[in-house]
Amino acid sequence: MAAGPRVAGAEVGAVTERRFYEEQAGGLRSAPAALRNREPIAQVLSDWLPASGLVLEVASGTGEHAAFFASRFPHLDWQPSDTDPLALGSIEARQADSGLSNLRQPVVLDVIMDRWPVDAAAAVLSINMVHISPWTAALGLLDGANRVLQPGAPLILYGPWIAPGVETAPSNLAFDADLKSRDPAWGLRRVEDFSAEADLRGFALSDQREMPANNRMLLFIRR
Numbered sequence: 001m002a003a004g005p006r007v008a009g010a011e012v013g014a015v016t017e018r019r020f021y022e023e024q025a026g027g028l029r030s031a032p033a034a035l036r037n038r039e040p041i042a043q044v045l046s047d048w049l050p051a052s053g054l055v056l057e058v059a060s061g062t063g064e065h066a067a068f069f070a071s072r073f074p075h076l077d078w079q080p081s082d083t084d085p086l087a088l089g090s091i092e093a094r095q096a097d098s099g100l101s102n103l104r105q106p107v108v109l110d111v112i113m114d115r116w117p118v119d120a121a122a123a124v125l126s127i128n129m130v131h132i133s134p135w136t137a138a139l140g141l142l143d144g145a146n147r148v149l150q151p152g153a154p155l156i157l158y159g160p161w162i163a164p165g166v167e168t169a170p171s172n173l174a175f176d177a178d179l180k181s182r183d184p185a186w187g188l189r190r191v192e193d194f195s196a197e198a199d200l201r202g203f204a205l206s207d208q209r210e211m212p213a214n215n216r217m218l219l220f221i222r223r
Contacts, residue, residue, distance in 0.1 A: 030064065041127070055124075071098070127159065
């Protein structure tokens, strides 16, 4: 298990997918949760992603999502990113094995930095990051997405959220308590809190979908 973020936005990819991953040969990592949730996520992405351009995936973790989505959406260029060296190694190995021309090599991206290694994107995707990192990382994600996205472009998030009017599942409450026991700055985020900060940065919550295993996908559009 990763020791936790070195700085506010770092190493979140190393503990994504609820920290469940397996080490494999050749530097590869595999997260069983990624294999389970990639198809439901892809079905929503097919409605929300643009017709062309670059998708910047923040905190790509094992790289399994990046490889699967690049294959699923060949009309889009896929840019994975992370800060954890082991995660970057796994992503690089998957990129090399994939043979996909639209899957780029990963870049080192720490969301709290004032400048990201990608200057412009058609969409930004973040899967299972904001709850396994400090709140400053969630704000950094919004700040960075504000810089790289043009008006009308989507910022898409997936993970367990606390949503108004929706009873939080006991498993998510237990997960939230576990996260906070590991780092008090971690924990499930409230949709309304994140949405309020997004609004201040020029994003409007356009849609949200309930997902399997008590997760949720949020679609924010750059105004």
